[in-house]
Amino acid sequence: MTTPFPFTAVVGQDDLRLALLLNAVSPAVGGVLVRGEKGTAKSTAVRALSALLPRVDVVSGCRFSCDPGSPDPACPDGPHAPGASGSRPARMVELPVGASEDRLVGALDIERALTEGVKAFEPGLLADAHRGILYVDEVNLLHDHLVDLLLDAAAMGASYVEREGVSVRHAARFLLVGTMNPEEGELRPQLLDRFGLTVEVTASREPGQRVEVVRRRLAYDDDPASFAARWADEEAAVRRRVVAARELLPRVRLGDGALRQIAATCAAFEVDGMRADIVMARTATALAAWAGRTDVLAEDVRQAALLALPHRRRRNPFDAPGLDEDKLDETLGQFAGEGDDGPDGDGPDDPGPDDPGPDDPGGGGPDGGPGGGGGRPDAGPQDGDTGAGPEEPGAARPAPAGAGERPDTAESAPSGAGEQSAVGAGEPFRTKVLSVPGLGEGAAGRRSRARTEQGRTTGARRPHGALTKLHLTATVRAAAPHQRARGRSGPGLVVRGDDLRQATREGREGNLVLFVVDASGSMAARQRMGAVKGAVLSLLLDAYQRRDKVGLVTFRGAAADLALPPTSSVDAAAARLRSLPTGGRTPLAAGLLKAHEVLRVERLRDPARRALLVVVTDGRATGGPEPVALAERAARLFAAEQVACVVVDCESGPVRLGLAAGLAAGLGGTAVTLDELRADSIAGLVRDVRETSRRAA
16 A cells, blocks of 8 residues: 655645645535645645544445444445444545546446346445545546536435436445646536635745755655654644544534624625535634634634635636635624623634644644644655646736727738737627537537437437446337247236347537637727627636637737637636737738647547637738638638638628628638627527528528
């Protein structure tokens, strides 16, 4: 067995370690979502935590880890005979991003259930994680329906498998920890809310701490066993403290004063629903138990708010998570001393007498947080690739809409001349649904029709491999003609393996939406760029909601640029768009060829994910030799490959040339104006009615 890296040897990351320990003390807190750049000890700290958890008493031979003191009466392996018990270390079970639903919740052998009448159930990862830790790395890349199943089980403490009238239920109580890199895409707000606490982690910019990280990493790699032995005393101290806090937790009193502060804080920050209040109450109680106190103080409420509220204030993908600490202190101060918290009125800056001091091995060390990070000169890694991630480039300050406008004659200026600063984007709006025609088989999403494991049943087929979704009607039809030959003359049905039929289902897939944005001088005329950026932001918001990948190609002056390679992070695309300058000629052909190359590479990486090309332009082509002819030839490449294309026509003014519509025809796609892009546009509605009538005719 690989020697785990000691939890107490992690350098810094005080909030991360505290959040994990609070969940170890009280799993009812609801788990931890760890957000941060790569190489910041996310995985290392989670894997190290399992070694701190006390051993688990289990019923011998039970695949579902029942507690011998109170076995689950509905356990599939029950009923359990008294006295058959043992113990094992607490498990840390890792859920891979590519896991199937059967791997997560367990597999019911439908074939044996129907043909032999045997309820054969193979437990999944939820059963393995019962009374331990379930760790999901890159949780933001997990399919939505798996995240829903995962969080439902965490909330209910049980997992249910229901298929074709066969039902299995087993206990599933675990400490849920998810890690993610926000650059790779965000979780939906509904899913964010289901995690109890969230922690933002970054690599230290302090040279001394970074040196210590490297020193410990190298020492651990040289001799993991010896390295862990040097931290054994600190590990044992924290383990004892977790056990003591668990025993103290039922005696911790959450007074009315603390409850009022919790309610006032959630109301002041306009948090939706009541889950935040409940999580804050549980977290504050766990904090008091961790500190060895039986009363919840204002400092516990403040720390609980910093851990439980930031991710619940994120309402759309362009909102940055966070909490205004000045507002938090003001709110807590308004309700300080109310209720029955006692005469001392301890506040955030007035620690209680039982709080751990800097020399407490279970409390803050020189680095702060549990275990202390700087106590030894030769200890452990953050992650294998520890180091500071690249800083996000600062966005250019947006200029007022229409600032520095230039007339349409700017197109005749030399290439790249007269570059203008970035123009502010207009207000996003709800867009029309743009989809890829046909039936795909890509990643689960919400945009285009696709064959999926989830969705409405559309037919049946013979199973290829294991049967996962039974089509009962088709199975009965396949078995019915053979009943006489199988000796069945009365009621009932004899079903054999050859009769079983797999249900085929149709749902929705996520696509790669590649934006090709014209940033030339003509787009800056008549305050056009602000409206264009608002439209693209609206489409980005729609892509986020439909679980798409997005990419951004821009063209102006003499060339095209891949401003953002295809990614799941619409935040990054929005940031690039806001800082996009304009000016110069219109190399339309270069933009289309760059987009064609991006799609070619992505098709090799992920052949199942279909693409939707969205070209945002007025249709002019003025850059390079024979610009119009080159643009027409580039457009024909997409038409030949039958790539789904939409041209957003940005032309405005009383005289319109209709060039964007011609470009759409060359691409083999459709054209919509900025007004028609809105979902509630009257012009778009009339257009849809006309197209429907034309197709019917």
